[in-house]
Amino acid sequence: MASTQHPSNSSKAYPGHVGSRPRQQMLRWVDPRHKSAGYLGFIFNRVAGIGLVLYLYMHLIVLSTLTRGPEAWDGFVAFAKSPLILAMDIVLLAGLLGHGLNGLRVALVGSGIAVKQQRTLLNGVLVLAGVLLLIGGALILVL
Amino acid sequence: MSWTINVTIERHIVARPVTTDRYTVEIEPHRNILDVIEKIWAEQDRTLTFRHGCHHASCGSCAIVANGREVLPCIVHVEDTVKKDGGTLALGPLRNFPVIADLVVDMEPLFAVMEKAGMPIVGPADPLPGQPEDDYNAFENCIECGICMSACPVVATDSEYMGPAGLAAVYQSINHTADASERSRLLDMVDTPSGIWRCHVAYECSELCPSNVDPAGKIMTLRRMATFRRIRRLLGIKEKKEATHGIDTTPVKQ
Ligand code: HEM
Ligand code: SF4
Numbered sequence: 001m002a003s004t005q006h007p008s009n010s011s012k013a014y015p016g017h018v019g020s021r022p023r024q025q026m027l028r029w030v031d032p033r034h035k036s037a038g039y040l041g042f043i044f045n046r047v048a049g050i051g052l053v054l055y056l057y058m059h060l061i062v063l064s065t066l067t068r069g070p071e072a073w074d075g076f077v078a079f080a081k082s083p084l085i086l087a088m089d090i091v092l093l094a095g096l097l098g099h100g101l102n103g104l105r106v107a108l109v110g111s112g113i114a115v116k117q118q119r120t121l122l123n124g125v126l127v128l129a130g131v132l133l134l135i136g137g138a139l140i141l142v143l
Numbered sequence: 144m145s146w147t148i149n150v151t152i153e154r155h156i157v158a159r160p161v162t163t164d165r166y167t168v169e170i171e172p173h174r175n176i177l178d179v180i181e182k183i184w185a186e187q188d189r190t191l192t193f194r195h196g197c198h199h200a201s202c203g204s205c206a207i208v209a210n211g212r213e214v215l216p217c218i219v220h221v222e223d224t225v226k227k228d229g230g231t232l233a234l235g236p237l238r239n240f241p242v243i244a245d246l247v248v249d250m251e252p253l254f255a256v257m258e259k260a261g262m263p264i265v266g267p268a269d270p271l272p273g274q275p276e277d278d279y280n281a282f283e284n285c286i287e288c289g290i291c292m293s294a295c296p297v298v299a300t301d302s303e304y305m306g307p308a309g310l311a312a313v314y315q316s317i318n319h320t321a322d323a324s325e326r327s328r329l330l331d332m333v334d335t336p337s338g339i340w341r342c343h344v345a346y347e348c349s350e351l352c353p354s355n356v357d358p359a360g361k362i363m364t365l366r367r368m369a370t371f372r373r374i375r376r377l378l379g380i381k382e383k384k385e386a387t388h389g390i391d392t393t394p395v396k397q
Contacts, residue, residue: 002165003154028238029296034211038346042296046343106344112367115360118346 037122041102048099055092090137097129097136145169146228148221150179152191153235155242164188176209176216176224179232180246192245200353203286206293207246208235213290215353237293252302253289256309259332261316284354285311291348291358303337307348307358310339314361317368327372334369 032043065072079085105121108114114121150166166183177195184191196202200218207216210224210233225232240248291307292298298306305313310333317329333339342362349359 004163004165026300028299036347036350038344038350039296042343042345109363110342110344110366111370112363112365115363115367118344118359118363 038118041122041125045099045102045106048095051095052099055095086140089140090133093136093140094129094133097132098125101125101129144171146172146221146225146230148179148225148228148230148232150183150232150234152180152183152245154191155236155245157244170221172220172222172225172228174221176207176214176219176221176232176234177205179221180216180234192243192247194247201286203288206237206288206290208237208293209233213237213293213351215288215290218353237289239293239295239298240289248289250287250289253287253292253306253308256305257287257312260309260312261329285356286354288353290351290353291356294347294351296345296347297341297343301337301341304341305333305338307342307352307362308356310342310365311356311358311361314365317365330365330369330372333365334372339365339369 029046030043032040035043062076065076102122102125105118105125109118109121147167147169150168151163152166154162154164166187168179168182168187170179170182177198180191180193184193193205193207195205195217197204198217200215203215205215205217206213208214209216209219210231214224216234221232234246236242236246237248240250240252243249285308287308289308295304295307297304313329313333317326320326320329339362342359344359344363346359349357352358
């Protein structure tokens with residue numbers, strides 16, 4: 001028998017062990033290891049949701065260039081057509097499609113509708129999001 | 144033929160830092176994980192603390208985390224978890240419960256909710272004649288193992304949340320009574336931010352429950368009941384005993 005001490009998980013996590021409540025760890029939900037599809041969907045939905053909020057603020061800041069006249073805006077449009085930004089647009093689209101479609105599933109199942117079909121709905125969301133992402137991604141790159 | 148597997152076990156010992164102990168175990172792959180634990184205890188380390196009762200998934204007392212997933216070690220085969228001769232088996236206590244020692248957790252958070260739900264621990268389990276099998280999904284199937292609480296991302300971050308097993312218990316208690324005021328009281332208890340509305344529909348509880356209780360499905364059905372009740376109240380429709388939203392409310396004989 002060999003023994004290793006846990007670097008991050010010292011006994012402080014469970015003071016005295018007996019009868020104590022585990023310490024609240026705000027980020028425990030993020031761990032995707034060994035999780036099933038529904039759990040992964042939940043992590044994706046939350047991360048994408050936070051990402052979309054950040055994007056919304058960025059978007060508003062960018063729109064404020066409009067107040068600095070047509071030249072500033074044209075300059076921004078040229079920048080937005082760079083390959084890096086186009087690639088990021090595809091990531092944005094993936095997040096929107098995934099969050100939006102999965103959100104519809106969560107909202108349906110979460111209000112007691114189609115509860116027994118939740119797995120089928122999840123598969124449907126994945127397929128539909130994939131197809132729409134392919135079409136949308138192609139359009140972003142072509143147009 | 145035996146496999147030689149590398150087992151790691153989280154050791155939680157009072158007033159000591161948590162450590163991981165390693166053991167090499169020879170065991171036939173068709174044996175259960177609980178056999179591995181008992182073999183280590185019998186042959187290598189008498190200080191190892193673990194809990195078990197029936198050895199056949201009836202008592203729910205042995206639940207642990209094996210290779211990242213919550214299991215009842217008494218019914219999970221070594222070959223299904225370790226996969227190959229020479230493979231690794233990492234064992235730890237259930238998550239989201241206070242650890243008492245090594246693989247043993249304090250089940251109080253679960254039992255406290257169960258008590259609030261008024262759920263008899265022992266109850267009839269077979270569907271009555273004429274009762275639809277799949278809607279029944281007897282809650283008495285719940286062996287109070289705590290696997291759903293350990294697997295739930297919401298329990299992991301919110302100690303106020305009633306949790307999958309407790310909410311499923313309330314669903315079943317509602318099903319067990321035809322008394323409208325009692326049903327209403329039970330629904331009041333879960334129609335709260337820390338009750339049915341706290342769930343984020345990750346469905347990990349239903350995925351891992353060893354007794355097919357489908358706690359997530361029960362939570363969603365409770366939400367439907369609560370929503371319908373709100374709509375009825377909004378429209379001023381009087382509560383009727385018959386308004387069951389497709390749920391079988393035949394009282395079960397105790
Ligand atoms: C496209 C239509 C959308 C639908 C159908 C939708 C649906 C949902 C649903 C049902 C949830 C609850 C998920 C849960 O309980 O775990 C949710 C969460 C959330 N949504 Fe959306 N959403 C949409 C668009 C957006 C947009 C545009 C943003 C950002 C600007 C956003 C940000 C968020 C955030 C931050 C959360 C919280 C995540 C969490 O707590 O896990 N959503 N959304
Ligand atoms: S609902 Fe299932 S996982 Fe949860 S305590 Fe009961 S038997 Fe265990």
